[in-house]
Amino acid sequence: MGRCTVSLLGGFEVRVDGNPVPPDAWRSRRAADLVKLLALEPGHELHREVVMDLLWPELGTEAAGANLRKAVHYARRAMQAEEAIRTNGGMLSLWAAKVEVDARRFLDAADLALAAGDPESCGLTADMYTGELVPADRYEGWAAEPRARLRDRYVAVLKGARRWERVLDLDQTDEESHRALMQGYYESGRRREAIRQFERLRDALREFMGVGPDLTTIELYERILGLEGDEPATPAERAAVLLATGLVHLNRGELDEAERLARLAKAMAIDAGLGHELGDAATLLALVSYGTGRWNEAFREEFTASLTEQADVGLAIWDANSCFAEYYVSGTEGPASWAGYARDLLNLAVKAGSVPGRSAAQLMLGEALLSSGDFQGALSELHEALELGTSAGALCLRCLALERLAEVELALGDPDRARDMLEQARPAAEASALRSHLLVRLLGVGLQVPAEPLAALDAVTKAERQLAEASRVCDPCSINFHLQAGSVCARAADLPRARRHLAAAERVAGLWPGDPWAAATWETRATLRLAEGETSQAVAFFREAATGFASAQRPVAETRCRAAAAAIVSRS
Template sequence: MQATCRVRVLGGFGVAVDGRPVPTDAWRSRRAADLVKLLAIEAGHRMHREQAMASLWPELPADAAGANLRKAVHYARRALGGPEAIDVTGHVLTLWPGAALDCDLERFDRAADTALASGDASTCAAAAALYGGDLLPEDRYEWWAEERRTKVRTRYVALLRAAGDWARLLELDETDEEAHRALMRRHLAAGRRREALRQFELLRRALRERIGVGPDAETVALYESALAEGADPPSVAQTVAVTLANGLVAWGRRNLAEAERLAKRARALALDANLGHELGEASTLLALVAYARGTWHEQFRREFVDSVRRSTELETAVFDAHLCFQEFYLYGPEGHEGAEAFGRDLLDIATAAGSTGGRALAHLLLGEFALLSGDLDGAATQLSRSWVAAEATGCASAQSIALERAAEARVRQGDRSAAVALLDRAMPLARASGIRSHLVIRVHGLRVLAAGGVVDALSAVRDGERLLASEHVCDPCSMGFRTEAARACARANDLGRARRHLAEAERISGLWQGGPWTAALWEVRAELRRAAGQASQAAALFLEAADQFATLGRPWEAHRCRAAADA
């Protein structure tokens, strides 16, 4: 009697042979399960042995990879119940060639082909229902599954779009503007004007938090038409929302003058109405324009002078809007040159105005400058003052960064347990702050750095990876986590995972050339070479990283890289 085998790869991995599930502990080797996954997602469930070796053991020479493949085949056959489970003929491996093999991915692909070719909405909806979830989500950081995962998810999105299932699309991607716009039109057609306006606000918030952009012109025009349908004139908050949205459209078109004009108008309206959140958005747009013109310091100083004279709520909104730019200023291509003088200037302004929140931000800048310059005692003093002042004003974002940087100072002093304790205090503040998407991933990066060993470091990496999989984070703010995760994975000899984090870090760094990020990437590449046993190449790359860190005035990192090169 012909055997039957059902393989599930959508939403998770599972195998059942003749109706009996293969228990998790039957996979005596992780690579045995990976081999079955690899064959299950391959067309025809066949693969050349060299391709399998390159996918699962890319860092090993052919002899060692071949030996590992033979072991994986042996353990996979044992788990599945017999040698017929994986056939090896010549140089080709085949999954269950003599059995009735049913794979959920294959069924989904066939149904999607038929549905998309028909263009029928109900047929597309039925095909979409076969999608059980992302392909092999537990293997999110395995490069051999990434291309197939992206392809099948793209087809699922196409099915939902063809079916007009806009709500499901937004569950997958809350920044899908076409879906938001379709729901706005649906609400307006049904006379649900308030729901249409609320849909626009959901879109605007999602785009701002996840991508840092605003809705496009077509969506803004639809929102304005919905406002015009009401019996009452738009509220100040709604007027500010339209103004900011149009300002971001102008920014996207690189019309800096128009973007600045609209941002200033929105800022004035928000100040008159005491709208802290909207004021922060206007400040963010003004900061973008100023950064593009090379005048961010002047813009921030003007807003700082104005903000320290206002209420704590408005002051905090402006500070949150500029904190990410301040961090980029410290860690960007120009390094932290001039940061101390700038921080002293801000401290004088805040002290003269009697602004506790202003002092918190100025002390934070001075503390970070001291930390990067290697003055750990000075950093501890300034960061403590920043945290106390930030706590007094309830500014969660400044508290979180002050604690995070104090933890980094503790790591440099060799007190990892104290660093972890500080990070435990920083995490809830980061989550509660108005700029969560910037701060939480930074704490995860410091958790990796503060880990006491390989096991703890990999646990911290996994926590950060789960965050990246479930939430959007600011790309520049994720650089610390990406580089520390890559270093930790390389030291644990998980080279495929290390390369994935390095590739993401290189992508982000490519947007802003130069600076400490470039040096950090050289250090990660050196760690990978060292893990692969290429000692002389690793030493050369460590020295390159050390020289770049030293040039940027980063003595601690330079010393770490030189010590690694000597070792």
């Protein structure tokens, strides 16, 4: 046999003796996937059961085996050689003669370059990486692990070659690369460039990861600020040091020191009119108060103080606390307590004549009424919150009000109005500084709009692609999306995808206090068990969900789950 060359980086191509296999020769997608799997292995072979688990995880052994035999047949036809895929006992191997694979060649070269620690060798190896692993298979489960392994090795050789800017093109949050660039600017006396590099790092970590720079980076930044330059450190630069150091103390559990630094930064931001830094200070204070179990008291203080400030100050404080408000409404106190808290805040806002304050309080009240099943009351409060938030230019408040209104319309049986609300909310989410929180929430509600299972499944696919392209998605805010996607996929018989979304939801559910999301997770588990034919477990899980919803004072959800369990029993 001749030589076989397989290209996987940046695209898929097979050449036999230098002649490319035409794309239309791959009559079976799984035949091409089989070749890719074998090409990625160091010895270009895998056990047939491993291949079956990777390519057909949802099928039984007999059905998966039949599909594998077809894939082998079509791969041999495409490559015009019976020995293209060899079988020996339970093993499958690629090509009887020499096989060259660009991905394997890159990995081997990377190992040597990194072991040598030579920047030039690392640079030459980095040039061998011509693109991500088979981009067309980005959403295939089997490709995720090797794609991540190749990308990690690429980043490693880029760092070995000191190509810091290229690393940041791939990952804006890579602190080592930012710090290396800062150090270079510092050593050459380029103070302004070093400060800008720190600001890039700080903004990226906040937006994409919700954290701050580590202490080593902060200490370097302080040295940079101490360099002699044309002008002293600005209030914004000094506030950045306070906030970054405060986050370090927060992560260490040193809450008193984190709070002290946050309050210093907040005062500095107010005095200097720094809206961006004020929002960061409010976020740090919210994190501290949530960690001490007194968020509702602390937010009342912040909310009250904001009512006498300029509108942008009040909005910055609300934006900083919006996620924590969702934690509170999902906690153990229940919607009745939440409604009372919201009414107290509303009274304060009305007395102060604060439009943003009224919008935030009425949004919270509408959420509480929605949770308790008072849909007409929720409609009234949420429409008022929407009108006030829009007039105040509050993108986050507008988006959240529209999201909740869509949920009310779905509960009232009007999916068309719900779709309209979500479409109105999308521009606000895209333009908001909180888009990493808002977009995934809108997509989660949007999965509840289509009535037909296949249409809903198509909505899941589109949403997954949008989230894959997003720079960051807030983990806690993604829980409803994963639960809805898991249920949709289960009802459409896409069980592997349903399991993946359920696993993601189960991971995130632990980040939430109280019973509502735990109960919702049981409901999705029940939906999946029903699709798997495990009716007894489905009944038990629906009942467990109903009990959780009852404890959380969610009567509509409780009734829905009890009815689902009863319907299964009546059919048995």
